[in-house]
Amino acid sequence: MLRRPILIIVLVLLAGSWAFPPRSAARPTPAGETVVLQLPWPYQFSAAGFVAAAEKGFYAREGLNVVIREGLPGRPVSQVMAGHAQYGVSTSALLYYRVTGKPLVVVAPLFQKSPFVIVSLRESGITKPHDLAGRRIMTGTPETSAEALAMLHNEGISPVLVRRIPRPGTIDDLTSGRADAIVACQVNELPAIDRERSRFNIITPGHYGIDFYGNVIFTSHQELKEHPERVAAFRRASIAGWEYALNHPDELIERLVRRASTERGRDRAYLARQAMIIKQLTLHDIVELGHNNPDRWRHIGDTYASLGMISPDHSLTGFLYDPNPPRFSWNHWGVRLAASICVLVLSAALVMLVTNKRLAREVGERRRAEDELARYRNHLEELVEERTNALMEKSEELVNAISERRQIKAKLLQNEKRLTRLSQYDPLTGLPNRLLLRDRLEHAIERSSRSGKTVALLFMDLDRFKKINETLGHEAGDRLLREMARRLKSFVRRSDTLGRFGGDEFILVLEQIEDFRFIAVMARKTLESLAAETQLDGQQLFVTASIGISVYPVDGSDAETLLKCADTAMYRAKGLGGNCYQLYEHRMNARAHELLVMESSLHKSLRAGELRLFYQPQVDLATGELIGMEALLRWQHPTRGLVLPGEIIPIAEDCGLIVPIGEWVLRTACRQLKELQQHCGTAVPVAVNVSSRQFVKTDLVDTIARTLHETGLPPRLLEIEITESMIMHDLDAALAILSELRRMGVRIAIDDFGTGYSSLSHLKHLPISRLKIDRSFVRDVATNANDAAITGAVIFLARTMGLEVIAEGVENAAQLDFLMRNGCILGQGYLFSPPLPVDELVTFIHGRCDSAATALAVLQAFADGRLAAGNEEWDGQG
Numbered sequence: 001m002l003r004r005p006i007l008i009i010v011l012v013l014l015a016g017s018w019a020f021p022p023r024s025a026a027r028p029t030p031a032g033e034t035v036v037l038q039l040p041w042p043y044q045f046s047a048a049g050f051v052a053a054a055e056k057g058f059y060a061r062e063g064l065n066v067v068i069r070e071g072l073p074g075r076p077v078s079q080v081m082a083g084h085a086q087y088g089v090s091t092s093a094l095l096y097y098r099v100t101g102k103p104l105v106v107v108a109p110l111f112q113k114s115p116f117v118i119v120s121l122r123e124s125g126i127t128k129p130h131d132l133a134g135r136r137i138m139t140g141t142p143e144t145s146a147e148a149l150a151m152l153h154n155e156g157i158s159p160v161l162v163r164r165i166p167r168p169g170t171i172d173d174l175t176s177g178r179a180d181a182i183v184a185c186q187v188n189e190l191p192a193i194d195r196e197r198s199r200f201n202i203i204t205p206g207h208y209g210i211d212f213y214g215n216v217i218f219t220s221h222q223e224l225k226e227h228p229e230r231v232a233a234f235r236r237a238s239i240a241g242w243e244y245a246l247n248h249p250d251e252l253i254e255r256l257v258r259r260a261s262t263e264r265g266r267d268r269a270y271l272a273r274q275a276m277i278i279k280q281l282t283l284h285d286i287v288e289l290g291h292n293n294p295d296r297w298r299h300i301g302d303t304y305a306s307l308g309m310i311s312p313d314h315s316l317t318g319f320l321y322d323p324n325p326p327r328f329s330w331n332h333w334g335v336r337l338a339a340s341i342c343v344l345v346l347s348a349a350l351v352m353l354v355t356n357k358r359l360a361r362e363v364g365e366r367r368r369a370e371d372e373l374a375r376y377r378n379h380l381e382e383l384v385e386e387r388t389n390a391l392m393e394k395s396e397e398l399v400n401a402i403s404e405r406r407q408i409k410a411k412l413l414q415n416e417k418r419l420t421r422l423s424q425y426d427p428l429t430g431l432p433n434r435l436l437l438r439d440r441l442e443h444a445i446e447r448s449s450r451s452g453k454t455v456a457l458l459f460m461d462l463d464r465f466k467k468i469n470e471t472l473g474h475e476a477g478d479r480l481l482r483e484m485a486r487r488l489k490s491f492v493r494r495s496d497t498l499g500r501f502g503g504d505e506f507i508l509v510l511e512q513i514e515d516f517r518f519i520a521v522m523a524r525k526t527l528e529s530l531a532a533e534t535q536l537d538g539q540q541l542f543v544t545a546s547i548g549i550s551v552y553p554v555d556g557s558d559a560e561t562l563l564k565c566a567d568t569a570m571y572r573a574k575g576l577g578g579n580c581y582q583l584y585e586h587r588m589n590a591r592a593h594e595l596l597v598m599e600s601s602l603h604k605s606l607r608a609g610e611l612r613l614f615y616q617p618q619v620d621l622a623t624g625e626l627i628g629m630e631a632l633l634r635w636q637h638p639t640r641g642l643v644l645p646g647e648i649i650p651i652a653e654d655c656g657l658i659v660p661i662g663e664w665v666l667r668t669a670c671r672q673l674k675e676l677q678q679h680c681g682t683a684v685p686v687a688v689n690v691s692s693r694q695f696v697k698t699d700l701v702d703t704i705a706r707t708l709h710e711t712g713l714p715p716r717l718l719e720i721e722i723t724e725s726m727i728m729h730d731l732d733a734a735l736a737i738l739s740e741l742r743r744m745g746v747r748i749a750i751d752d753f754g755t756g757y758s759s760l761s762h763l764k765h766l767p768i769s770r771l772k773i774d775r776s777f778v779r780d781v782a783t784n785a786n787d788a789a790i791t792g793a794v795i796f797l798a799r800t801m802g803l804e805v806i807a808e809g810v811e812n813a814a815q816l817d818f819l820m821r822n823g824c825i826l827g828q829g830y831l832f833s834p835p836l837p838v839d840e841l842v843t844f845i846h847g848r849c850d851s852a853a854t855a856l857a858v859l860q861a862f863a864d865g866r867l868a869a870g871n872e873e874w875d876g877q878g
């Protein structure tokens with residue numbers, strides 16, 4: 001960018017240094033440059049120097065062709081200003097013109113002294129400036145009047161006091177009386193005055209401190225600006241001409257005469273006088289011709305200002321031509337060359353500098369830009385990386401989230417399926433559960449309502465499953481349930497629904513039944529299928545079931561009712577000993593209601609003191625001696641009379657009353673035995689039945705200990721009866737409880753032995769005192785080989801293990817005989833005594849010898865064959 005301006009500058013400088021040809025005095029300015037010199041007078045000696053320069057070739061040598069024109073005062077200024085002449089001659093008034101707006105330049109003052117004087121007739125008496133006050137003075141133009149006025153001013157005479165006549169005056173004006181004084185130019189007027197010198201007085205302003213120049217060569221500012229060399233040449237040639245003229249006045253007078261256009265101009269004497277005056281005014285001997293003193297010009301300016309002709313703060317700048325300006329001379333080729341080289345070198349340096357600077361700047365800018373770019377790039381890369389990482393993270397998160405969501409969805413679906421399945425199917429058997437069963441039943445009812453056919457609901461409950469579960473454990477129970485489910489599934493039709501209603505309850509919904517006999521067929525099939533032998537943990541089981549059947553639309557028109565009816569019928573079947581089916585009958589409802597009423601009144605029974613304890617004696621079979629008694633619960637119901645435990649215990653277990661009732665039994669038995677002991681001296685133990693719920697309660701041991709403590713009954717007189725299943729349910733816990741009881745001295749008997757599924761190997765580790773052979777074995781012991789074998793084995797086993805064994809339900813002599821023959825020495829049963837209320841027990845104890853004797857008499861009679869087996873059964877209720 002900068003190269004072009006620099007190139008232009010260099011070219012301009014080079015052109016400048018070579019544009020102007022070198023000047024020298026010896027080498028004239030080429031001819032043809034014509035300039036006009038305007039004189040303020042006709043040809044007279046005032047023009048001598050110019051004529052000499054022109055005619056002696058000084059102008060020509062400077063390359064100038066100078067045209068000299070004659071004129072009048074004032075004309076040179078107007079001619080030069082108008083451009084008709086380039087040079088002119090005037091007075092110090094040039095300063096006045098310059099300051100008042102005419103761009104004139106003083107080239108060279110020729111007269112160091114002003115030629116103007118004030119001339120008056122001698123008779124006027126004007127000899128000094130003060131004499132001029134109030135006199136008429138012809139002052140002429142500003143060119144001529146300034147010195148006179150300045151003098152008056154300096155002398156303290158206000159120009160106002162002088163009656164100025166503003167036109168040039170002559171001697172004639174004085175002599176004619178037109179003026180008292182005239183301002184006259186010595187050069188013009190003095191030769192004439194000289195002839196009659198005594199007639200005139202002359203006042204010279206110079207004598208009064210007015211130091212103006214006279215005959216000043218001038219030019220225009222434009223000429224100097226456009227042709228400075230020409231101005232210098234003109235000055236040099238003109239001064240040279242004047243040198244010559246002053247030194248050769250006669251030659252010049254001749255030359256002037258030849259040129260003269262006026263009479264005076266041809267008057268050689270006049271011209272000679274002029275030459276003398278001029279020589280004096282130039283101070284040629286002491287001052288160099290053309291010498292220009294700026295201080296004098298300043299003084300002249302101040303004078304004009306003091307006269308009010310110009311402003312006091314005027315400027316003389318550019319007014320004076322300096323012939324020797326402090327500028328470089330181009331006059332030598334060497335200098336120009338050197339200058340050119342300098343210009344070139346400097347230019348080259350400048351170019352290099354500028355270029356370097358530019359390059360440095362560009363490099364800097366480029367570096368900055370590159371840095372910036374690098375920063376941007378880095379930033380961008382960081383940004384891209386950051387964004388990429390963020391995106392990757394996000395996409396990873398997204399992928400993870402998607403896969404997680406998929407997994408969750410899959411899991412949800414799975415869970416949903418599982419939930420659906422769980423909500424509809426029994427996880428153990430895979431059969432429809434209670435909900436789905438109900439739903440299916442409702443649909444079946446709906447379909448049947450349309451088709452007019454029958455729906456049968458078979459409600460099955462496995463007999464004694466609870467016992468199996470408690471004895472063999474839940475896992476075995478579960479397996480058993482699965483096996484039962486499998487068997488049931490194997491024969492039901494596809495159109496029927498088999499489901500598990502809960503626990504050991506199964507439901508079979510039979511649809512589209514046309515023949516009622518089909519229901520019975522299915523019920524029997526079910527019983528047979530379940531009753532088939534089952535192997536569980538190496539044990540042979542025979543599972544039976546109780547089935548209740550309800551029929552749509554006979555027993556009910558909705559699922560709920562049908563279920564209730566079938567349930568009731570099932571309980572009926574259970575009540576009948578199980579392993580059978582029962583169709584629902586309406587009166588069954590009444591029984592269910594009765595049970596409910598019983599449950600609520602049992603709650604009150606405890607508080608109402610309606611519970612009783614009966615005691616059944618236990619005897620030595622051989623002697624009939626009372627060896628103990630079993631406390632048996634009774635409920636003296638206000639309307640129903642005496643209610644047996646077979647009815648009380650299930651209700652109490654169901655409604656949670658079994659624990660408080662059990663505690664009541666324990667406390668009452670201990671208390672009453674203690675009283676018996678005190679009153680009758682009876683010291684046989686009392687056996688108290690403990691329910692499974694009581695047994696698993698952790699504070700059983702504490703309860704017993706507290707009761708013994710409270711009643712004061714010795715622990716050895718208390719026997720706790722528990723069943724096999726209670727022990728097998730949690731062997732370790734049972735062991736801990738039983739050990740603690742034994743440690744206390746309490747006796748432990750296993751009740752209903754033989755009906756459960758206890759492992760004999762486990763039994764031997766338990767701290768038990770006695771086995772009680774269940775009366776179901778004793779019942780047919782004399783007639784059933786199996787029962788006889790089992791009973792015999794149990795007796796043998798107990799004796800082998802060092803345990804007491806007592807037979808329950810001994811009702812007749814045959815049983816007694818068998819038991820005694822097989823080594824059972826203790827017994828309990830109606831043969832000896834039914835359960836007795838406590839007052840009757842007292843009587844029994846008192847007459848025990850008689851009773852025992854009676855038993856023995858019976859036994860004797862049996863042995864003697866006087867009595868047939870089974871004929872002497874006692875009334876169970878005593």
Ligand SMILES: Nc1nc2c(ncn2[C@@H]2O[C@@H]3COP(=O)(O)O[C@H]4[C@@H](O)[C@H](n5cnc6c(=O)[nH]c(N)nc65)O[C@@H]4COP(=O)(O)O[C@H]3[C@H]2O)c(=O)[nH]1
Binds near residue numbers: 632689752775831835
């Ligand atoms: N057929 C027949 N039966 C005889 C004969 N001798 C006695 N019995 C009956 O056999 C049951 C013997 O009691 P269990 O086996 O412990 O069986 C008891 C016992 O397990 C339970 N029980 C009785 N009282 C309580 C009690 O206070 N608490 C608990 N948890 N259960 C009790 O109720 C069951 C039934 O008690 P009970 O109805 O009083 O029935 C008694 C008794 O009346 C006989 O020669 N022939």
